[in-house]
Amino acid sequence: MADGEQIDMARSQVFGEAADLYDRGRPGYADALVTEVLEYAALDGRPALEIGAGTGKATALLAARGTELECVEPDPRMAAVLRRNTAAHPGVRVRVCTFEEWDPEGRRFGLVLAATCWHWLDPDRRRDGVHAALVPGGAVALCWNPQGVRDPRLHAALAEVDRRHGLDDTPHGVLASHYGELPGDWVGLPGWPEDELRRDGRFTDLRTRRFREELHYGTDRYLAHLASLSRYRILPADRREQALSDTARVLDAHGGGITMGHLSDLLLARAR
Template sequence: MTADDQVDMARSQVFGEVAEAYDAARPGYADQLVTDVLAYAAPGGRPVVEVGAGTGKATLAFAARGVRMVCLEPDERMAAVLRRNTAGHPGVAVRTGGFEDWRPGGRRFGLLLAATSWHWVDPARRWDLAHAALAPGGALALVWNPQGVRDPQVHAALAESDRRLGITGAPHARRAWEFADVPGDWPGWPEAECRRDGRFTDLRPVRYRQEVHYDTDRYLTYLSTLSGYRVLPPALRSEVLAATARTLRRYGDALTMTLCTDVLLARAR
């Protein structure tokens, strides 16, 4: 594992500091996505394994369809919220720990789901682990939520505020009209890596769009749950959030974004 990979793994553990805020502010997933993923995977009687389930933003949408799930979450604080949220779904089993350390005990799964979490899995091992967890013909669904600001003036003002403070990679750094119809127009899209692996077939990239409205307080809460903000020194993080708030309050005290939920579907050979 490289030094960069170790840094990424350390950053993956910061969400538990703000587990309740994460649960309240992070966007969820559309019903149509769940319908399409289950239609593609057709897991039948086989359970679903979810990698990096967090507080259950995707879990609940799938559990509501009656699928049995094993949910892996490395942070105990996040897992505690996940257990609370899924208490009404007896088919959901929560396991505290990372995908890299999990032992499926000989079980093979019909679907492996990773919703905004695949990039945290050790890149040297993730495809091996995924293939080993899936039954032959089992499906992989890797999901992300890139966003873009709809108003050019608001985008420009937020970009200038971030530039002054040295902030990069914020959700509002993208403009809504930059996103095309086909997913993968952002760093880290795993389609090429999956193709190179060679053990998966029938790759299908899918993009869903919806408009999301944040008031200033909710957007600041959302930003405070992102790893890039969590690892900032506390004084700088407070300054950045305050500057973002001042900008938004000049433009109606709210922010409208286009949320592009991108999914890579693939099937184990």
């Protein structure tokens, strides 16, 4: 295994260490995105499959619309929070395993959703697994929620903290103005999979959408968000705490928080 692959594997396995922080600090998805997904999928009572459901940021929104969901989440600590967050929705079933290990038990689904996790899946197997899980004409929805800092002065001050601690690709590492106009036009984020699906003849009717919001985080919530991220989780504890403490001082000096331009980028496709 190459060094880069080892780092990616390490990052993919650390979220559960901070499952409650992840749930409290991570941004969610726009309600309009969920509406778009459900209108496109036209489930008509068919169940949906969610890959890498985490603590249920997207799950809870779908379940609240009456969607029956099978959720695959590899980390038992994340799955415990997911069960808690969806306890009011009896149509949600949680399976603790990777998507590659998951057994569909002969079932097929009207929708497969992967919210900010497609890049963690095995690139040689993920399209096969998704296509096999879908009914003919079933929908796949892939989405991410990148963010960018509104204030250039705050961005510059936080960049200095990141440089001091050897951090890269942090949520405040990009100015909101640096994002392009099209879905997937990102800076420093995992690759947008539109070309990947377009080259695969088993998927058709590709559509993309972008939803925009503005989010303000108080200092404590933003630190919880950072502390849940893999690039912080893999740091030694003392280095992580110092980086977060230095970040807090910058935020408090700039009014006690940070305002982010928040995007929800969506890619839709159908199984032929």
